[in-house]
Amino acid sequence: MVFRQVVLLSVLLHLLLFPSSLALQKRHHKINGPIKTIVVVVMENRSFDHMLGWLKSQLPEIDGLHGNESNRLSVFDEKSPEIVVSNDAEFVDPDPGHSFQAIREQIFGSNDTTLEPTMSGFVQQAATMEDGMAKTVMSGFRPEVLPVYSTLAKEFTVFDRWFCSVPTSTQPNRFYVHSATSHGASSNVRKDLVHGFPQKTIFDSLDENGLSFGIYYQNIPPTLFYNSLRKLKYVTKFHQYSLSFKLHAMLGILPNYVVIEQKYFDVVGFPANDDHPSHDIAEGQKFVKEIYETLRASPQWKEMMLLITYDEHGGFYDHVPTPVKEVPNPDGIIGPEPFYFKFDRLGVRVPTLLISPWIEKGTVIHEPEGPTPYSHYEHSSVPATVKKLFNLKSNFLTKRDAWAGSFEKYFYIRDTPREDCPEKLPEVVQSLRHKDPNEDAKLTEFQVELIQLASQLNGDHVLNSYPDMGKTMTVGEANRYAEDAVSRFLEAGRAALKAGANETAIVTMRPSLTSRRAGGFTSYLQSA
Numbered sequence: 001m002v003f004r005q006v007v008l009l010s011v012l013l014h015l016l017l018f019p020s021s022l023a024l025q026k027r028h029h030k031i032n033g034p035i036k037t038i039v040v041v042v043m044e045n046r047s048f049d050h051m052l053g054w055l056k057s058q059l060p061e062i063d064g065l066h067g068n069e070s071n072r073l074s075v076f077d078e079k080s081p082e083i084v085v086s087n088d089a090e091f092v093d094p095d096p097g098h099s100f101q102a103i104r105e106q107i108f109g110s111n112d113t114t115l116e117p118t119m120s121g122f123v124q125q126a127a128t129m130e131d132g133m134a135k136t137v138m139s140g141f142r143p144e145v146l147p148v149y150s151t152l153a154k155e156f157t158v159f160d161r162w163f164c165s166v167p168t169s170t171q172p173n174r175f176y177v178h179s180a181t182s183h184g185a186s187s188n189v190r191k192d193l194v195h196g197f198p199q200k201t202i203f204d205s206l207d208e209n210g211l212s213f214g215i216y217y218q219n220i221p222p223t224l225f226y227n228s229l230r231k232l233k234y235v236t237k238f239h240q241y242s243l244s245f246k247l248h249a250m251l252g253i254l255p256n257y258v259v260i261e262q263k264y265f266d267v268v269g270f271p272a273n274d275d276h277p278s279h280d281i282a283e284g285q286k287f288v289k290e291i292y293e294t295l296r297a298s299p300q301w302k303e304m305m306l307l308i309t310y311d312e313h314g315g316f317y318d319h320v321p322t323p324v325k326e327v328p329n330p331d332g333i334i335g336p337e338p339f340y341f342k343f344d345r346l347g348v349r350v351p352t353l354l355i356s357p358w359i360e361k362g363t364v365i366h367e368p369e370g371p372t373p374y375s376h377y378e379h380s381s382v383p384a385t386v387k388k389l390f391n392l393k394s395n396f397l398t399k400r401d402a403w404a405g406s407f408e409k410y411f412y413i414r415d416t417p418r419e420d421c422p423e424k425l426p427e428v429v430q431s432l433r434h435k436d437p438n439e440d441a442k443l444t445e446f447q448v449e450l451i452q453l454a455s456q457l458n459g460d461h462v463l464n465s466y467p468d469m470g471k472t473m474t475v476g477e478a479n480r481y482a483e484d485a486v487s488r489f490l491e492a493g494r495a496a497l498k499a500g501a502n503e504t505a506i507v508t509m510r511p512s513l514t515s516r517r518a519g520g521f522t523s524y525l526q527s528a
């Protein structure tokens with residue numbers, strides 16, 4: 001026994017003292033710029049005007065709301081009643097329209113995409129959904145209701161021309177943030193896509209260059225929709241937010257690229273904090289405050305940037321026309337029937353905040369200066385900027401991040417980081433939802449997709465109930481199911497790594513519902 005421990009110890013020491021030549025070679029990558037840690041948070045389903053439009057009264061430079069913007073109930077009927085924007089947004093329960101068709105109507109006022117994008121069809125589209133929705137989509141928050149964002153915007157940087165990458169729902173847009181394509185997905189994840197999405201990601205580029213990354217998740221990380229992230233070598237990159245985020249920040253060991261995932265399921269004691277309707281925006285504000293204050297207190301603060309954006313606009317009004325010109329298809333893939341979308345126009349503008357001590361207080365970033373005259377800031381600007389800020393040797397991921405605006409130049413204006421960044425943000429006292437989470441609620445479309453992902457991780461996707469299993473679950477059940485699936489998948493991965501498995505392999509679990517035994521699980525390895 002003692003002998004075995006000595007052997008084990010010497011193997012460990014050997015590994016520590018003589019890292020493989022590959023690792024040594026990788027470690028030579030030196031980041032040239034001032035930013036060594038990039039933290040990305042993607043919230044859910046809110047437009048720029050809905051969240052920050054009314055902040056214009058306090059930050060006149062932003063392209064926000066004057067208060068006279070409006071939409072007609074019937075776009076092409078000049079006698080039809082108008083609904084003007086209002087600043088009385090509060091708790092939104094029903095979820096406004098954000099399917100491909102709904103968004104097309106919001107942008108063009110009809111299903112004719114050869115028209116100018118006039119942003120005139122929000123009211124008309126919402127009126128088809130339910131009573132009151134038309135007014136809801138035209139409403140925005142007063143700055144006092146979002147004290148964390150209002151302070152961050154004034155203290156740091158707002159982008160007022162940052163668009164979703166695709167005029168459609170959550171998943172495709174989330175894919176663009178880390179891979180500059182949705183690999184053809186123009187709606188929710190295809191039901192048959194059991195093996196995950198195959199495209200190369202910014203995580204792979206970072207790994208190729210010997211840089212580190214980490215995903216701090218709460219119930220289930222949608223980044224596991226990328227097939228690549230399921231590889232054994234990446235299993236150790238996933239950390240539970242509640243256990244590790246503050247600890248890593250305090251110790252100064254956050255990796256180069258950090259993704260923080262929200263709680264996507266709303267359960268008692270752990271309310272969702274992704275801002276998705278009907279979740280409480282106040283929880284999202286508290287979450288962002290916690291992230292900011294944690295990073296601000298970290299020894300890594302002076303080498304850091306935090307980007308907060310929204311996957312898509314969630315059906316809420318925005319007055320800035322959606323870019324439709326010279327937007328490149330990322331990878332030649334055309335979307336599925338019935339739309340055969342070419343991925344050649346962007347989605348609606350979303351709120352995006354950039355926080356770093358290297359950028360002047362109160363900066364507003366409008367359009368990028370290139371790389372083409374038609375380039376815009378959109379979600380692919382994240383991998384584009386990571387490549388430039390970290391001087392990665394890897395190529396761009398697709399034609400889209402090669403085209404998207406990048407914003408590294410803002411980090412080179414000052415010679416030293418600011419010393420006057422606030423340590424604390426305002427308290428969030430006002431809860432906008434005056435009741436507890438409803439754990440018995442049915443799942444939203446995105447939550448059903450997360451359950452499909454969970455069932456891919458735990459092996460249940462081979463059962464007949466896939467892909468419908470989420471449809472019969474309550475939010476409470478789904479939360480437990482998702483957490484269990486993620487922890488079993490990561491546990492099996494760590495065990496396989498320990499057993500010396502090839503680190504490019506992916507663990508495939510046997511269905512949990514048939515094979516789960518007390519304290520154990522079964523799995524096998526599949527080469528990637």
Ligand SMILES: *[C@@H]1O[C@H](CO)[C@@H](O)[C@H](O)[C@H]1NC(C)=O
Nearest residue numbers: 065066067068069070071319
């Ligand atoms: C709204 O008000 C602003 C500022 O007063 C003005 O410049 C703009 O033309 C108005 N827009 C409309 C649609 O009336």
Ligand SMILES: *[C@@H]1O[C@H](CO)[C@@H](O)[C@H](O)[C@H]1NC(C)=O
Nearest residue numbers: 075076105109110111112113
């Ligand atoms: C939308 O397209 C359909 C054909 O696909 C057409 O029948 C319909 O009139 C169009 N609606 C509008 C508002 O243009």
Ligand SMILES: *[C@@H]1O[C@H](CO)[C@@H](O)[C@H](O)[C@H]1NC(C)=O
Nearest residue numbers: 501502503504505526527528
């Ligand atoms: C791991 O698997 C990959 C793909 O199957 C293969 O190319 C590679 O050589 C394997 N590595 C080792 C160390 O066996």
Ligand SMILES: *[C@H]1O[C@H](CO)[C@@H](O)[C@H](O)[C@H]1NC(C)=O
Nearest residue numbers: 098169170314315444445446
């Ligand atoms: C927001 O999230 C839902 C998931 O609940 C998703 O289906 C949808 O695409 C997103 N958009 C809106 C407007 O809700």
